[in-house]
Structures are given as C-alpha cells and as structure tokens.
Amino acid sequence: MSSENGQADGGAEGAPPEQLALIRESVRKARAPRAKPRTWRGAALAKDLPVARVLVDKGVLHLDRYFDYAVPEELDADAQPGVRVRVRFGAGRHRVREGRREGGGLVDGFLVERLAESDYSGPLAALAQVVSPERVLSEDLLGLARAVADRYAGSLADVLQLAVPPRNARAEQRPSPAPLPPPPAPGPGSWARYEQGPAFLESLAAGGAPRAVWNALPGPQWSEELARAVAATLASGRGALVVLPDGRAVARVDAALTALLGRGRHAVLTADAGPEKRYAQWLAVRRGSVRAVVGTRAAMFAPVRDLGLVAVWDDGDDSHSEQHAPQPHAREVLLLRAAQEGCGFLLGSWSCTVEAAQLVETGWARPLVAGRERVRDAAPLVRTVGDGDLARDEAARAARLPTLAWQAVREGLRHGPVLVQVPRRGYVPRMACARCRTPARCRHCSGPLEARGADDLRCGWCGRGEGGWHCPECGGFRLRAQVVGARRTAEELGRAFPAVPVRTSGREHVLDTVPAAPALVVSTPGAEPVAEGGYAAALLLDGWAMLGRPDLRAGEDALRRWIGAAALVRPQSAGGTVVVVAEPTLRPVQALVRWDPVGHAVRELAERAELGFPPVSRMAAVSGPGQAVAEFLGHGRTARGGGGAGARCRCRSPPRGGRGGREGRPPGEQWERGLIRVPPGQGRRPGGAR
Known part of the structure; x- marks a missing residue:
C-alpha cells in the first residue's frame, strides 16, 4: 500500500472488509481525472459549460437525482438553467454501439445547472431538445421543492409537477405587462x-x-x-x-x-x-x-x-x-x-x-x-339542544326539529334568511340504534342499512331487505335516522314552512350568495352561501354525527364547521341566533357557546402532548403484507439501536377499509399497518421517519 492510500485508509482501521473496499473505491473515483463530455456522431459541443445537469420527470424515488447530459452547440444559447428540456432516458443511456444509442425514450425534464465537467467518466448523451427558452424553474423554487420532497418523503419530480404548471405556447408568446410602482400603505x-x-x-x-x-x-x-x-x-x-x-x-x-x-x-x-x-x-x-x-x-x-x-x-x-x-x-x-x-x-x-x-x-x-x-359584540347568540331536551320534546321526536330550533327558525324568518346546516348531502337516511346510536349494519355484508320507505329497510351495499333487525350492542329494536341528507331536510322544512322559499347548497350546486329576503337555506358544511346583511338565524342539525366520527380531529373539525356557519349570522345585538343540536356538555359545543376556538385548540394540544400524538410528534403509517411490515419495523429498531432517532412502533393492526381491492392490494389479501412515532426534531436522523 502506498503512503497516499495509507493516509486515505488510516481513518478506517477496524472497519469491515466490505466497508474498506467501498472507501478505497470512493477515494479512487475522487482522485481520477474528470472526463470531458463525449457524445456520438461527432456533434460539436458548447464551448463554455458543455455539461447540463438535468432533473428528469420520473417520480420514482430511486431516480430522485440529477443526470448529466452534453450540450450541443446549437442548443447552447437556449439551454439555460431553469428551462424545460427533453432528453433520452432509459436502458443504455450512456452506452454507444456503432455510433448509435441503445434503448431509451424521450422524457421531459428541467435543466438545473450548467457545468464545465462531469463526474461521469463515460460518454454522455446529448440534450435532445430545449422545449422552451422560458426559464420557469428558479433556484428559490427548486430549493422549496427539494425541501417539500424531503418533508413529505417524496420525489423532487412529483413536487415540481405540482409547482410548475403545464406549458402553454400561446401564453408564453404573450408579453407580460410592465410592473406597477408600489402602492401607498393602507390604513388599518x-x-x-x-x-x-x-x-x-x-x-x-x-x-x-x-x-x-x-x-x-x-x-x-x-x-x-x-x-x-x-x-x-x-x-x-x-x-x-x-x-x-x-x-x-x-x-x-x-x-x-x-x-x-x-x-x-x-x-x-x-x-x-x-x-x-x-x-x-x-x-x-x-x-x-x-x-x-x-x-x-x-x-x-x-x-x-x-x-x-x-x-x-x-x-x-x-x-x-x-x-x-x-x-x-x-x-x-x-x-x-x-x-x-x-x-x-x-x-x-x-x-x-x-x-x-x-x-x-x-x-x-x-x-x-x-x-x-x-x-361578544360580533358573535351571535348560541343556544344548545341536548339529548335530554330531545327526549322530553314530543315535536322533536316526531319531526326531527326541536321546539327551540323551530321557534328560532320562525323568529328568524321574520327578519331575513335562515341557514340550516346538515352534515351530509343526499336524501336517503342511514339508520342507527335509537338507544345507543350504533350504526345499523347488514347481517350479510356489514353494509349500512338505509330507509327507502316507511317499512322498507335495505342494505346500501348489497340491496337486501332487513326485517328483524336488533342492535348487537344493547339489544334494542328501535331505529332512528343516523344522518338525514340535505335534500330530505329541505323537503321536511318546506312542509313545515310552506310559504317560505327553500334553497339548497351542496356539492352538485353551491350557491355563492343569497338575498336578504326571508328564505330557508339548507347547506352541507363548507358550502354555506353568504347572505346579504348576514343570516337572521342558523340551525346546526345532527351535531352528534360530526362529533362521533372515529377521527382524532372529530371535535376540532366539528367546531370549525359550526363556527364557519355561525360566523355568517348577524351579531347578537342585531338579533342573530344559532341553535346547535348536540350534547351541551361536550367540549366543542361549549367552545362554540363561548366562541372560544383558541381555548379549545390549546386544550387539545395539551392532551396530544401528553399522548405524544401529532403535531407534537411526527408519525408515519406503513401498510403491506404482515411479514413485510414486520421486517420493516424490525429494521427500524435495528437502525435505532445505533443511536438513531428513537422512533417507536406503536402497533400493527389491519388497516381500515377491509373490502378487497383497496389500497392497491389484491382482493382478499390481509394487510397490516405499522405506526412509527418520531420525537420532534429527529425526523431526518438515521432510523427516524424521513
């Protein structure tokens, strides 16, 4: 061994033979003279910076890197960093036989930078085409895309597909207007x-x-x-x-x-x-x-x-x-x-x-x-109707509209439009146990049972009728509508208030605004139109349906949707009233009554911090066949043994949605899910989630 190699390898004493071989190979490549780019067919290259570093539009992770190409002389002027290019990519990209390339097709890409030399010693393929001289990818945008790809464990090409819109030649040829001088600072x-x-x-x-x-x-x-x-x-x-x-x-x-x-x-x-x-x-x-x-x-x-x-x-x-x-x-x-x-x-x-x-x-x-x-001056008055009130209210049991809500709607219609928020769209209601609210399921396929008529109870998946249903949890035989759709609610309210126009706003047809005239506006969450001068009242139905979702954000999302609708109502000083049909003792309902979403979020954050749930930690879910998931989690524990990020496996359980064909798996194959938690600030360390 020469003295130079001795110095290079001296820092790796005691390393395994495989690691020593890798070190020697990397040293040899580093000391080897960099080759000037060579192409085929005798094409003349650009005199200055003849190497183009290109990001090809391939979203697979193992190709998430740059590739070097030679810049022909005729493309020298247009091949600038940030332009769109087309290059040959595929099998045999660097191999030449009898003056012609082997394999590889034309793919799109972005020219990232121009270099004087390439660290690849073989012949380089040439840029096939500069699609447009428009420099659409700046250094700042490239750095942002790289940071987003690292943050979400994705590929740079996938992020750039979201960041840079598809090219339109006519738009590029159209000159942009001259920039205007800065405007004066506005008042508060x-x-x-x-x-x-x-x-x-x-x-x-x-x-x-x-x-x-x-x-x-x-x-x-x-x-x-x-x-x-x-x-x-x-x-x-x-x-x-x-x-x-x-x-x-x-x-x-x-x-x-x-x-x-x-x-x-x-x-x-x-x-x-x-x-x-x-x-x-x-x-x-x-x-x-x-x-x-x-x-x-x-x-x-x-x-x-x-x-x-x-x-x-x-x-x-x-x-x-x-x-x-x-x-x-x-x-x-x-x-x-x-x-x-x-x-x-x-x-x-x-x-x-x-x-x-x-x-x-x-x-x-x-x-x-x-x-x-x-x-207090800007918020409307919020009133609640709980399960106890519904049990004592004969009108509520008969018409699904509590007396307090009916009175609020009637009073509001005297002064303007009234908003009615319903958790789901459509007409057919899904059923649940009237005592414990367990969803009613088909005994054959476990699909949701729906009421198609007065005495017609059928499965929403297989269509079979159900005559003798009983609750598997409490043994009850009475059913109630789990969530009644917006169209059914509009129909019921139209009968209750026959002289008032009823408008609906949902996924099929979303209204932007409604006039200040008295009307009933039935809307799904997020589709509430803005009323001129604000709504006189709002009715938030079936609140328990949003609060009862099996989701970590169920309470937060319910409060956000309620406040989004209540914010469109006039202030209490102008007579604005909101009635929410949900249990008054629940935290999201109390936050709505006090109009304190910040306090609700702070308490939620404190509870998640105690449990180590996001956003105070980072979690990743891995789904696949049981053996593959077990091997992956075992590899993570081995990596952490050497001082890694300390990620902890929480559980391995079948993922939600058990019907075949979901999540890219073959029908009938049993998959498992592994959860990995990483402490804050350690997501990029070895053994942690990327």
Missing part, C-alpha cells in the same frame, strides 16, 4: 378591532417579517383585512401570496383587492381559469410583472419575487391538502417558505387548529386576536 381599517392589528400592518409596510396566528372575528370583513395585509406588503416593495381553500373565497379576496388597489396589482391562480389563462398569470408572476398572488392550494408554489408575506386562510379545511403525491399541505409549504425566505407569515381563520396553537405556544408566531368584548 377593520384591523383596528384587533389588539395588535395596526402594528401588524405597520410592520409589513416597513419591510418587516411579522409572524402571526390570526383568530378572525365573525363576519365578512376577513377578506378586506387580508387585502389590507397584502397592500401593506406591496407598499414595502415586496411581494405577497395568499392561499385560500376554494374558488369562492378566492373571489371574495380578489374583489377586495381590486376595490382597494385597482386592477393589475395581483394575479389569481385557480384551476377554474383554464390552462392558458392560468399559465399566463403564472408567467406574469415569474417574470416579476405582478407581485401579489391569490389562489387555491396550487398557488402555494407561486414564484413570487421578493416575497414579503405568505398567508393562508382556514388551514383546517381539507381542500388545503394536495391529493397528488407527495400530498403536501398548503400550511406546511408556506411555513417552509417563510422560514427559507425570511418573510412574514399570517395564518387566519374563524376557528383555530392545533397546529396553529402549537405555532403560538412554541413562540414561532404571535397571537393576533380581539378582546373578549369585541368578540
């Missing part, structure tokens, strides 16, 4: 209702980066308040990004920004705009023509220049969670952007999630709330 407006509201706007306008969790007061002013936060950021010469749960919320903030700043100051990024218009708006943001963006969850990756503020509204809404791999959440992506780019952060909602409460508890963000007197 309705932000004066909050204790630190004016100071928050002043910090943004002065170029600061405040971070706040905003518990908005009920009413329609939230869209104008978001617009003022964006305007204050633009006044400092920086950009702003606002992510909202749906198109209706985007339209309200869009209208508020247009009224405050005029047209041309912001871009709207939603799927409803169509591919050409959306890509044109995205390009205007990328080119720096527009400094403010408002959109749905896809806008969380918008390439805003000089970002000064990221804001998300109603982070507990399911719409903020992307359904495509690696399924990032808008709140988490904006948190990453705020940390990486050092910009301001605003998380706003009428309610409060446990993740928002954790941001305040850790000191990363400050609370932005109103005083209790302000809250």
Whole structure:
C-alpha cells in the first residue's frame, strides 16, 4: 500500500472488509481525472459549460437525482438553467454501439445547472431538445421543492409537477405587462378591532417579517383585512401570496383587492381559469410583472419575487391538502417558505387548529386576536339542544326539529334568511340504534342499512331487505335516522314552512350568495352561501354525527364547521341566533357557546402532548403484507439501536377499509399497518421517519 492510500485508509482501521473496499473505491473515483463530455456522431459541443445537469420527470424515488447530459452547440444559447428540456432516458443511456444509442425514450425534464465537467467518466448523451427558452424553474423554487420532497418523503419530480404548471405556447408568446410602482400603505381599517392589528400592518409596510396566528372575528370583513395585509406588503416593495381553500373565497379576496388597489396589482391562480389563462398569470408572476398572488392550494408554489408575506386562510379545511403525491399541505409549504425566505407569515381563520396553537405556544408566531368584548359584540347568540331536551320534546321526536330550533327558525324568518346546516348531502337516511346510536349494519355484508320507505329497510351495499333487525350492542329494536341528507331536510322544512322559499347548497350546486329576503337555506358544511346583511338565524342539525366520527380531529373539525356557519349570522345585538343540536356538555359545543376556538385548540394540544400524538410528534403509517411490515419495523429498531432517532412502533393492526381491492392490494389479501412515532426534531436522523 502506498503512503497516499495509507493516509486515505488510516481513518478506517477496524472497519469491515466490505466497508474498506467501498472507501478505497470512493477515494479512487475522487482522485481520477474528470472526463470531458463525449457524445456520438461527432456533434460539436458548447464551448463554455458543455455539461447540463438535468432533473428528469420520473417520480420514482430511486431516480430522485440529477443526470448529466452534453450540450450541443446549437442548443447552447437556449439551454439555460431553469428551462424545460427533453432528453433520452432509459436502458443504455450512456452506452454507444456503432455510433448509435441503445434503448431509451424521450422524457421531459428541467435543466438545473450548467457545468464545465462531469463526474461521469463515460460518454454522455446529448440534450435532445430545449422545449422552451422560458426559464420557469428558479433556484428559490427548486430549493422549496427539494425541501417539500424531503418533508413529505417524496420525489423532487412529483413536487415540481405540482409547482410548475403545464406549458402553454400561446401564453408564453404573450408579453407580460410592465410592473406597477408600489402602492401607498393602507390604513388599518377593520384591523383596528384587533389588539395588535395596526402594528401588524405597520410592520409589513416597513419591510418587516411579522409572524402571526390570526383568530378572525365573525363576519365578512376577513377578506378586506387580508387585502389590507397584502397592500401593506406591496407598499414595502415586496411581494405577497395568499392561499385560500376554494374558488369562492378566492373571489371574495380578489374583489377586495381590486376595490382597494385597482386592477393589475395581483394575479389569481385557480384551476377554474383554464390552462392558458392560468399559465399566463403564472408567467406574469415569474417574470416579476405582478407581485401579489391569490389562489387555491396550487398557488402555494407561486414564484413570487421578493416575497414579503405568505398567508393562508382556514388551514383546517381539507381542500388545503394536495391529493397528488407527495400530498403536501398548503400550511406546511408556506411555513417552509417563510422560514427559507425570511418573510412574514399570517395564518387566519374563524376557528383555530392545533397546529396553529402549537405555532403560538412554541413562540414561532404571535397571537393576533380581539378582546373578549369585541368578540361578544360580533358573535351571535348560541343556544344548545341536548339529548335530554330531545327526549322530553314530543315535536322533536316526531319531526326531527326541536321546539327551540323551530321557534328560532320562525323568529328568524321574520327578519331575513335562515341557514340550516346538515352534515351530509343526499336524501336517503342511514339508520342507527335509537338507544345507543350504533350504526345499523347488514347481517350479510356489514353494509349500512338505509330507509327507502316507511317499512322498507335495505342494505346500501348489497340491496337486501332487513326485517328483524336488533342492535348487537344493547339489544334494542328501535331505529332512528343516523344522518338525514340535505335534500330530505329541505323537503321536511318546506312542509313545515310552506310559504317560505327553500334553497339548497351542496356539492352538485353551491350557491355563492343569497338575498336578504326571508328564505330557508339548507347547506352541507363548507358550502354555506353568504347572505346579504348576514343570516337572521342558523340551525346546526345532527351535531352528534360530526362529533362521533372515529377521527382524532372529530371535535376540532366539528367546531370549525359550526363556527364557519355561525360566523355568517348577524351579531347578537342585531338579533342573530344559532341553535346547535348536540350534547351541551361536550367540549366543542361549549367552545362554540363561548366562541372560544383558541381555548379549545390549546386544550387539545395539551392532551396530544401528553399522548405524544401529532403535531407534537411526527408519525408515519406503513401498510403491506404482515411479514413485510414486520421486517420493516424490525429494521427500524435495528437502525435505532445505533443511536438513531428513537422512533417507536406503536402497533400493527389491519388497516381500515377491509373490502378487497383497496389500497392497491389484491382482493382478499390481509394487510397490516405499522405506526412509527418520531420525537420532534429527529425526523431526518438515521432510523427516524424521513
């Protein structure tokens, strides 16, 4: 062994022979002279930086890396970092036989950087095509995508598919407008209702980066308040990004920004705009023509220049969670952007999630709330109807509408529209035991039993009739509707109030607004239209159905949906009343009565901290055949034995949803699920969840 090799290997004394061989091989490769790129057919290469490092559009994890290609001379001018390219990729990418490549097809990719040399010693394939000279992938966007892929254990290519919209040639050829000068700083407006509201706007306008969790007061002013936060950021010469749960919320903030700043100051990024218009708006943001963006969850990756503020509204809404791999959440992506780019952060909602409460508890963000007197002045009166009241109420047992609720609806219709929130859409009710509320199941296939008529009880899966049902839990024989759909509720209310128009709002047809005239508006959660001047009253039916879901967030989600509907009702001083049909002693119901979603989230966070549940820890679920899951969990314990992250396996149990064909498994195959918990801050350590 030479002295050089002796120095190289000296630090690995006592290592196994396999590890020593790997060390010697890595040293040999490091000291080998880097080869100039070579291609076939004698093609002339670019004189400066002839190597292109490309990210191919392949979402599989084992290809989550960059590949080197040679840059032909004719593509030198257009092959710049950030452009879309097409390359040969597949078997034999680096092999040449008789001057021609073996295998490999054309795939899309992004050119990440240009290099003078490649660390690959063989011949390099050449770039096949520069799709467009438009540089759509900036260094900041690439860094954000890499951070999101690491955070969600996904591939960089999958994240970039979400971050960069598909190309549209006509939109690229259209010139973007010239950027407008910064607008003047706005006044505080309705932000004066909050204790630190004016100071928050002043910090943004002065170029600061405040971070706040905003518990908005009920009413329609939230869209104008978001617009003022964006305007204050633009006044400092920086950009702003606002992510909202749906198109209706985007339209309200869009209208508020247009009224405050005029047209041309912001871009709207939603799927409803169509591919050409959306890509044109995205390009205007990328080119720096527009400094403010408002959109749905896809806008969380918008390439805003000089970002000064990221804001998300109603982070507990399911719409903020992307359904495509690696399924990032808008709140988490904006948190990453705020940390990486050092910009301001605003998380706003009428309610409060446990993740928002954790941001305040850790000191990363400050609370932005109103005083209790302000809250009492803005909130409606909330009244409850519990199981004891329903048992004593003959009208409630006959018509599913308690006397208190019926009186509130009748009184509200004298002064304006009345909102009725129903947990599910549709007509056919599913049945449950009247005594213990255990769902009624078919004895043949365990499907849910549904009432198709007065004496017609049938399975919703196999369609078989059920004549002699009894509850397997308590032995009861009486049934009740588990949840009655919105259409059935509208029909019943139409008979109870024959002279009043009844409107429905749900998945098939969602109303944006309703007039101030008396009417009954039956809506599913999240589809409540805004009433002109606010609703006179609101009725929240079947609250136990939302609270009884087998989910860690059942109480939090129920409170968020209730507050979302109650926030559209007039204040108590104007006669606004909300009646919730749920057990009054439950914590979410009491939080609604006191209008204290922050206190509810803080208590939920404390309980989860005691149990080690998210968000105070990170958990991962692994599903598969029992032997594979056991081997994986055993490997995790072996890795932790060497000082890893300390992840703990919680359980192995059959996953929910036992019918064949789900979760990609063959019908009839029994799968198991393993849960792994990682302490905070150790998710990236060896042995922990990535």
